[in-house]
Amino acid sequence: MFTLLAAGATALSVAPAAAAPPSSSADVNPATVAQGQTFTVTEQIYNPQDFTVTFAKAALYSTPQAITDVADLVSCTGTTSDCFVYGSSFRAPVGDLPPGESRSVTFTLRAKEDVNPGTVTLQTQFVGDNYAFDTLAGPELTVTGTPKTADVGVALAASSRGSQITYTITATNSGPADATGIQVSSTYASGLNYGGSTACTRSGTRGVTCTIAALPSGTSKTVSYTANTGLLTLGPLTTTATRQASTPADPNAGNDSASVTCNALTALLVHC
Incomplete structure (x- = not known):
């Protein structure tokens, strides 16, 4: 509020306009x-x-x-x-x-x-x-309340020694809930033969299934399997891994799959 004064006049108080x-x-x-x-x-x-x-x-x-x-x-x-x-x-x-x-x-x-x-x-x-x-x-x-989803992402890496390739699958739970029953499938490249694994099982043609029983929020776990080149294997070898199942629901399909490519220089020498 402010006051206006004029010569010989009574003081007049004027209130500021209210803000809209x-x-x-x-x-x-x-x-x-x-x-x-x-x-x-x-x-x-x-x-x-x-x-x-x-x-x-x-x-x-x-x-x-x-x-x-x-x-x-x-x-x-x-x-x-x-x-x-x-x-x-x-x-x-x-x-x-x-x-x-x-x-x-x-x-x-x-x-x-x-x-x-x-x-x-x-x-x-x-x-x-x-x-x-x-x-x-x-x-x-x-x-x-209780978290209702768990974002389980999949990464895939490969390393080679001679004619054998080791594929390493990493499952990471970004939460917010803990995850159980994680199942990841991997399809190895044509020209490779399944080698073995302690954590995964062979499934179908060129298929491997890996199961992780539980994965708390904010943690990761790796599983691996091996594959070997054949006598006629040459050129690029692309292998994929995909999350097939997990509980609770996964809200993000964008990180459910990964792939990696190695190159067979000869049947006995592979570079990854």
Whole structure:
């Protein structure tokens, strides 16, 4: 507040204008939930423009994991029609929103049973058919419970001695859960003959199956087998390894396979 003084006049106090609310904001209740638990997010949207935003909607996101991967939409209130999923967001329509007016909607959500424990930052946005405002950071939501997935990745290396190749498979569990029943299959190159292994068994034509009973989160384990060249083996020899099974579910297929190529210079000399 400040005061204006004029000669011979009474002091006049003038209060500063109130700041306009943000175009969108939200509150979450409760801020910590267990897997499968219901919670609410109340989002407010405000139109600071000098024109009406048509078919206005409150949009709800989260980062680093999408809100649609964290929770399921149960219901919503304060809307003109049903809420819906749009890409990685939930959206609540409120009709046309004139200048200077606001609306409030409440999403009722349920944390997914299979979502991994962790914390996300909720994000809000006021969007319409004729205008969209910036996405703004909101409160944090924490999900507690037992990890439901285990990211088991596979790497493959090879070393040679004379005509024999040793293939080493490394399985790494990046978590968050411990993994059990890991099964990795490997297909060795045409022109090779199975040598042997203490941890893997031969399966089918040029196939090897390796089993790891348990792999705690954040650990790795290696298994190996050997293959030998034949009298007519020459040229590049490409072998692959692929995760075939593990428990619980693996969320990342991108690291499930690996390959390595050796080169048979002669039937008795292989370079890897």
